[in-house]
Amino acid sequence: MAAAIALSLRGRPASAPNPNVGCLLVREGRVVGRGWTQPGGRPHAEAMALAAAGAMARGATAYVSLEPCAHASPRGPACADSLVAAGVARVVIAAQDPDPRTDGRGIARLQAAGIETVLNLAPAAARAAMAPWWTRRTAGRPFVTLKLATSLDGCIALADGTSRWITGARARAHGHLERAKHEAILVGRGTLDADSPRLDVRLPGLEDRSPRKFLLTRGEAPDGWTAVASPEAIPDIDSLLVEGGAGAAATFLAADRVDRLLLYRAPILIGAGRAALGDIGLAGLDTAHGRWRLADSRALGSDQLDVYERTRRE
Amino acid sequence: MAAAIALSLRGRPASAPNPNVGCLLVREGRVVGRGWTQPGGRPHAEAMALAAAGAMARGATAYVSLEPCAHASPRGPACADSLVAAGVARVVIAAQDPDPRTDGRGIARLQAAGIETVLNLAPAAARAAMAPWWTRRTAGRPFVTLKLATSLDGCIALADGTSRWITGARARAHGHLERAKHEAILVGRGTLDADSPRLDVRLPGLEDRSPRKFLLTRGEAPDGWTAVASPEAIPDIDSLLVEGGAGAAATFLAADRVDRLLLYRAPILIGAGRAALGDIGLAGLDTAHGRWRLADSRALGSDQLDVYERTRRE
Numbered sequence: 001m002a003a004a005i006a007l008s009l010r011g012r013p014a015s016a017p018n019p020n021v022g023c024l025l026v027r028e029g030r031v032v033g034r035g036w037t038q039p040g041g042r043p044h045a046e047a048m049a050l051a052a053a054g055a056m057a058r059g060a061t062a063y064v065s066l067e068p069c070a071h072a073s074p075r076g077p078a079c080a081d082s083l084v085a086a087g088v089a090r091v092v093i094a095a096q097d098p099d100p101r102t103d104g105r106g107i108a109r110l111q112a113a114g115i116e117t118v119l120n121l122a123p124a125a126a127r128a129a130m131a132p133w134w135t136r137r138t139a140g141r142p143f144v145t146l147k148l149a150t151s152l153d154g155c156i157a158l159a160d161g162t163s164r165w166i167t168g169a170r171a172r173a174h175g176h177l178e179r180a181k182h183e184a185i186l187v188g189r190g191t192l193d194a195d196s197p198r199l200d201v202r203l204p205g206l207e208d209r210s211p212r213k214f215l216l217t218r219g220e221a222p223d224g225w226t227a228v229a230s231p232e233a234i235p236d237i238d239s240l241l242v243e244g245g246a247g248a249a250a251t252f253l254a255a256d257r258v259d260r261l262l263l264y265r266a267p268i269l270i271g272a273g274r275a276a277l278g279d280i281g282l283a284g285l286d287t288a289h290g291r292w293r294l295a296d297s298r299a300l301g302s303d304q305l306d307v308y309e310r311t312r313r314e
Numbered sequence: 315m316a317a318a319i320a321l322s323l324r325g326r327p328a329s330a331p332n333p334n335v336g337c338l339l340v341r342e343g344r345v346v347g348r349g350w351t352q353p354g355g356r357p358h359a360e361a362m363a364l365a366a367a368g369a370m371a372r373g374a375t376a377y378v379s380l381e382p383c384a385h386a387s388p389r390g391p392a393c394a395d396s397l398v399a400a401g402v403a404r405v406v407i408a409a410q411d412p413d414p415r416t417d418g419r420g421i422a423r424l425q426a427a428g429i430e431t432v433l434n435l436a437p438a439a440a441r442a443a444m445a446p447w448w449t450r451r452t453a454g455r456p457f458v459t460l461k462l463a464t465s466l467d468g469c470i471a472l473a474d475g476t477s478r479w480i481t482g483a484r485a486r487a488h489g490h491l492e493r494a495k496h497e498a499i500l501v502g503r504g505t506l507d508a509d510s511p512r513l514d515v516r517l518p519g520l521e522d523r524s525p526r527k528f529l530l531t532r533g534e535a536p537d538g539w540t541a542v543a544s545p546e547a548i549p550d551i552d553s554l555l556v557e558g559g560a561g562a563a564a565t566f567l568a569a570d571r572v573d574r575l576l577l578y579r580a581p582i583l584i585g586a587g588r589a590a591l592g593d594i595g596l597a598g599l600d601t602a603h604g605r606w607r608l609a610d611s612r613a614l615g616s617d618q619l620d621v622y623e624r625t626r627r628e
Contacts, residue, residue: 148467150467150468151468151602152468152575152577152606152620152622153462153464153468153589153590153591154464154465154466154467154468154469154589154590155468155589158596158598158599162598162599163599164599165599166599250585250586253583253585254585261466261583263466266603267603267605267606267607267608267622268599268602268603268605268606269567269591269594269596269602269605269606270591270594270596270602271564271567271568271591271592271593271594271595271596272564272589272591272592272593272594273589275467275468275469275586275587275589276467276468277467277583277584277585277586278585278586279585279586280583280584280585280586281585282472282583282584282585284472284476285472285476285477285478285479285480285582288465288582288583288584289580289581289582291581291582291583292466292581292582292583293581293616294581294613294616294618297611297618299608302607302608304608304611304620306466306618308466308581
């Protein structure tokens with residue numbers, strides 16, 4: 001199942017608005033088919049894996065990161081039906097689909113056809129792999145990542161605004177990779193006016209992955225940009241990367257609309273520079289605790305990247 | 315030799331003003347004696363190890379983290395002479411003693427007595443273990459550690475000054491252990507007036523290790539405190555811990571008198587709080603880079619401790 005969930009990540013973010021699903025077909029201990037949701041959402045992961053396996057799918061076990069869909073569409077058949085038709089013997093499912101068009105109906109259809117099912121094998125890992133889609137589907141809002149690149153003392157720039165460069169080339173390349181994983185990037189008016197950021201993905205082979213550009217403003221947005229009046233008013237996307245500055249970051253944090261922090265930290269001290277965050281409306285230290293959990297930490301050249309996730313009730 | 319250097323750390327900081335040395339005596343593959351510099355600087359590590367070994371020292375190999383001293387004093391004989399008298403066969407030395415009273419003379423005396431010597435086996439590790447003494451002996455100033463306890467966004471307090479607590483119990487206990495490893499702790503006037511810090515070691519069994527209390531001020535210091543006018547005017551100690559606040563920290567950094575950073579970081583965001591550092595006189599980002607190297611990183615409960623060391627030319 002870990003392999004199926006890893007495959008599912010290949011679908012992000014291009015599978016939107018469909019969930020990024022991974023599927024592995026195993027027969028007699030051998031992988032006979034692999035698939036993940038393709039750009040635009042079709043074909044689905046199961047369809048890719050079944051096509052790869054061909055006749056080898058008969059009698060195989062399918063590992064899927066999300067319950068196979070039960071609804072046919074003009075763009076393809078229901079995956080539960082396709083698995084039945086291919087003669088798959090067993091389906092192992094990491095998480096049930098919260099989409100009301102499926103939500104247990106895919107499982108029921110498999111079971112009605114006499115296929116053995118193993119349910120809810122790794123719901124937390126599956127949800128994490130599909131976090132943007134899952135958040136939008138269940139909470140009606142995009143999954144928001146906030147990126148901060150700071151000195152050891154938490155500054156994002158010198159007092160005069162200079163910020164090129166705090167982090168090194170490897171950390172900046174990682175930041176570009178994160179851009180490619182998001183449907184849109186948002187900055188505030190101050191960042192737009194000061195830096196005129198291109199916000200594109202400058203990595204070989206990923207140039208066409210440059211996300212949409214959102215500007216946090218109650219006014220107009222320039223050509224090529226979409227105006228967003230507030231964190232509650234993000235249009236039609238599953239994943240948003242907030243890149244700056246301190247005001248936009250604080251606005252999203254104050255609204256509790258940040259799910260993940262990317263903290264790039266350079267081994268330098270600035271002192272009396274520009275703070276990473278504006279006022280987030282914190283009432284006291286007690287309420288600050290218990291909200292963030294370290295999920296990953298790694299070295300990027302001489303910089304460090306720490307990834308924190310918002311702890312929310314399930 | 316790694317064991318001898320590890321032993322040497324037991325002498326810190328009580329061995330001051332003498333170097334904290336470690337000594338291991340090994341005969342036929344067995345450790346027959348161990349020693350480290352005792353509080354106040356005597357007995358020396360070699361004297362402890364020789365006393366423990368007794369007659370077993372004859373023919374043994376001595377591993378010492380610093381060249382054995384060549385100068386007798388009213389408080390004890392020269393260690394080079396003691397090793398000769400005990401019939402040690404071989405002496406392995408991590409680093410040569412920069413003290414002009416020894417500086418090669420200990421080695422010469424061992425060699426003149428026909429003892430085999432292995433020199434300079436681990437000079438960098440030995441220097442690191444004796445960093446406070448080594449810095450004072452070679453640079454004429456104490457080894458200075460700066461402690462910062464911040465939120466993820468680099469704040470040391472809310473805007474109103476509230477800072478209890480940013481870090482958790484384990485990080486604060488670690489901070490008390492660091493106090494016990496220093497001869498003195500320094501704060502600025504603002505921290506003294508706002509927090510009336512006790513700056514003692516509140517760990518069971520280490521209460522008597524509470525260091526001297528220094529106040530960074532051009533004026534008078536209260537009872538029990540020593541006034542220090544500037545980072546260049548630290549009196550007669552090898553190791554100093556600078557605990558705050560942002561002004562005192564910045565003064566030491568601006569003077570380039572900080573050798574080691576202890577960065578305790580809690581998994582909270584504050585936003586628009588008090589910055590960790592005041593103005594350190596940074597001219598530009600170029601000059602900020604290349605000065606600090608990550609030496610250690612560990613979790614302390616839900617907090618993180620990163621230790622950075624100043625990169626200086628040898």
